[in-house]
Amino acid sequence: MKLQALRDRLLLQEDLNFLLTNRVPRALLTRAMGWYSGLRSPWLAALSIRVWRLFTDLDLGEAKQQRFNSLQECFTRELKPGARPIEPDPALLASPCDAIVGACGAVQGTQVFQAKGFPYTLQELFGGGPEAAHWAEHYRDGSYVTLRLTSAMYHRFHAPHALRLDEVTYIAGDTWNVNPIALQRIERLFCRNERALLPCTLQVPGEPVLMLVPVAAILVASLKLHALGTLLHPRYRGPDRIATDARHAKGDEMGWFQHGSTIIVFAPRGFTLCEGVTTGRRVRMGQRLMRLPG
Template sequence: MSSITRYLPKNHLSFIMGKLVHLPLPRFIWIPVIKFFSNFYRIKLDEAEKPVSEYESLGDFFIRRLKPGIRPLGNSWAVHPADSVITQLSAIENGNLIQAKNKFYKAHDFLQDSEAFKKYNNGFFVTYYLCPTDYHRVHSPVDGVITKVTHIPGMLWPVNKWSTENIEEMFSINERVCVEIKTDRGFVNAVFVGATNVGYIELSFMPEIKGNHFNVFKPLLKENLNIPIKRGEELGLFRMGSTVVMLYQDGVLPSDKASEVGKLNLKYQNFPVKVNSNFFN
């Protein structure tokens, strides 16, 4: 599998897969497919906003909304942005983020921002992995103002154990959308990372930003924005599962950083979390 992955046309396959799962076929075709998918992966259909019969395609079901109140908003200063598993949680040292054991990537390359080192060095980051069966909408973990959005075209490597351990700086290679939020404690950056079959990234507040478009070759930067955002408010979505990386500026944690990051790591590393649940005060 690993050797084959290197040579597959990942972006083209992802584009085709995205089109296939969103084909507006008759419901008598899609409903059994959605039910099989839900049963196989044990998805809780009672949490979905609509019954299975009302979804137009498997892709439409992937981006399903949840019933109101299913993910109550926690009362901590920061909450978790997605239904996911935390695969990395650590301090940002010398501008480095951990991809896997002995594998790192640079904050300024990842964000395509020359100010990233100054903003986020000595802060901390969290990597959230969304599997294909998770709720695919991403919500803001904090109250603040969206000041900048950067869409960075790139590859669509699968975000799995083999890739993170073998592809150098994979998160800085894959397509991604960075959403910078200014809070009362400092900057926070929510980065949507695309993957194989998951090139479709959409922002709820900026619909013109969409991933996996073959005519987009250069980063698109929208800055000097002033868009208020609340904890728990929807930021965007993936058309299938992927990864969100959250970067927090030094000073966001209210007490001793090293101690607090260590405690958060022990509590959450490789731990499943739900969107809007408490993270840290």
């Protein structure tokens, strides 16, 4: 009876979490959060951070600055030099961000999982159409890893290897929460949310192409890429495909989320996850993530 009562309590908490973070006007709340976090007021930022710390494990000990003019400055904070050593082995990909590892492993044909029992197809994630079909085939039977950034984490992401970013594809969408509770309830959630496709050509023999897919979520639907001169967000009305010519060394900063979200990394057949990269594990930007073929 005690075990059943504990299960009922946990389910009740999950139901409440789901209702409070999903069955709400998501787009309106996301815009409101963007406006609020951008207000330039040091005392308001300090007060907001104090409240934020009551609900998260926010740690600013590694932050380059300790005083912020806005909440957004805290969200997108830089770290002190050397706070994230980069894996030096050229045979390994480094994690592009601090994160909790979600679903990961081998791509099954062109199907992957957001959570146990909740599959989605690469073609749908990549937006549908001939171009999406091309990329889906490119990662057939490859490897993937889902990296979820919590609100308290370092929100900047970096190049997992020396690479060239040739284009960015922006896909408008919803802003469902991407926490584990929502991933176990909303089918094809990543395929519904706002996201971007970043095909990255690695600067190694054969020039394999990784695909980084930053996915937005409630309260966080703005993506800043250094390769672009514009901010990607729900009210963006520019071209869906944007040509770039950005080259990054391994560990170079590529951009940031305004709050926190998810990055899914796809690699072609032959890449494998490094030992210890498993669901639920915390990784830091720069730590080993995948091994290159050969």
